[in-house]
Amino acid sequence: MVEAPIGVFDSGVGGLSVLEEIHRLLPNESLLYVADCGHVPYGEKSPEFIRERCRVMAQFFQQQGAKAFVLACNTATVAGVADLRRDYPDWPIVGMEPAVKPAAAATRNGVVGVLATTGTLKSAKFAALLDRFATDVQVVTQPCPGLVELIEAGDLHSPAVRQLLQGYLDPLLAAGCDTIILGCTHYPFLKPLLRQMLGDDISLIDTGAAVARQLQRLLAERQLLAAGPARPAQFWTSASPEHMRNILPLLWNKSGIVRSFGL
Numbered sequence: 015m016v017e018a019p020i021g022v023f024d025s026g027v028g029g030l031s032v033l034e035e036i037h038r039l040l041p042n043e044s045l046l047y048v049a050d051c052g053h054v055p056y057g058e059k060s061p062e063f064i065r066e067r068c069r070v071m072a073q074f075f076q077q078q079g080a081k082a083f084v085l086a087c088n089t090a091t092v093a094g095v096a097d098l099r100r101d102y103p104d105w106p107i108v109g110m111e112p113a114v115k116p117a118a119a120a121t122r123n124g125v126v127g128v129l130a131t132t133g134t135l136k137s138a139k140f141a142a143l144l145d146r147f148a149t150d151v152q153v154v155t156q157p158c159p160g161l162v163e164l165i166e167a168g169d170l171h172s173p174a175v176r177q178l179l180q181g182y183l184d185p186l187l188a189a190g191c192d193t194i195i196l197g198c199t200h201y202p203f204l205k206p207l208l209r210q211m212l213g214d215d216i217s218l219i220d221t222g223a224a225v226a227r228q229l230q231r232l233l234a235e236r237q238l239l240a241a242g243p244a245r246p247a248q249f250w251t252s253a254s255p256e257h258m259r260n261i262l263p264l265l266w267n268k269s270g271i272v273r274s275f276g277l
């Protein structure tokens with residue numbers, strides 16, 4: 015059980031930004047990753063559809079004997095984590111949400127921007143997060159349709175991605191945000207481009223490292239931390255394994271086996 019793998023899932027390759035943080039903090043853990051690329055983007059899909067996909071992933075990781083389940087996707091978390099915790103009360107499940115609390119603590123001028131998917135920003139869970147942690151700051155939210163598709167294609171720098179991103183950053187810059195939350199796990203892959211576009215004065219905050227720490231806490235509480243050595247990471251995709259093999263080196267520079275996910 016201690017040496018059992020950890021299951022990590024996202025609508026696509028975005029969750030690899032979280033996988034990286036998990037691997038950095040917990041190098042002895044064996045990792046399984048499912049990219050639901052056949053259904054990406056989740057951002058514009060209904061909560062019912064996403065909940066069903068979360069159920070499919072949970073069943074798959076249970077069959078693989080995973081000792082913990084990480085929803086490396088903000089959009090899937092707001093739609094599905096409550097049902098999963100109800101259905102699997104004894105299984106350590108880690109979800110993620112935009113880093114409103116740390117951003118509210120970090121902002122110097124009290125203006126915070128949030129880049130996330132439409133599904134995340136429209137959710138009751140996000141509204142509750144703002145009510146709880148953002149009462150003393152101004153929060154400017156910006157959905158980013160189209161961005162995930164470009165990142166899925168492995169495009170992190172082209173003029174097309176820069177132009178789309180500029181349109182999403184403009185309202186945040188006009189409002190004077192000094193802190194921007196990357197509220198979708200795909201967006202940390204755009205950090206080098208964002209730095210070029212924004213300079214160094216605007217803080218960028220994402221939650222990958224915090225998710226890894228939460229996973230570590232849950233495993234430690236249950237005495238489930240692996241002694242290692244870890245087995246190579248295994249990847250599944252519900253779209254083309256060939257495409258995933260091609261872009262994996264860009265997003266995960268370690269070895270790993272990629273298979274087709276047919277569920």
Ligand code: DGL
Binds near residue numbers: 199
């Ligand atoms: N990576 C996902 C998130 O964190 C969702 C992207 C999408 O499929 O729209 O929200």
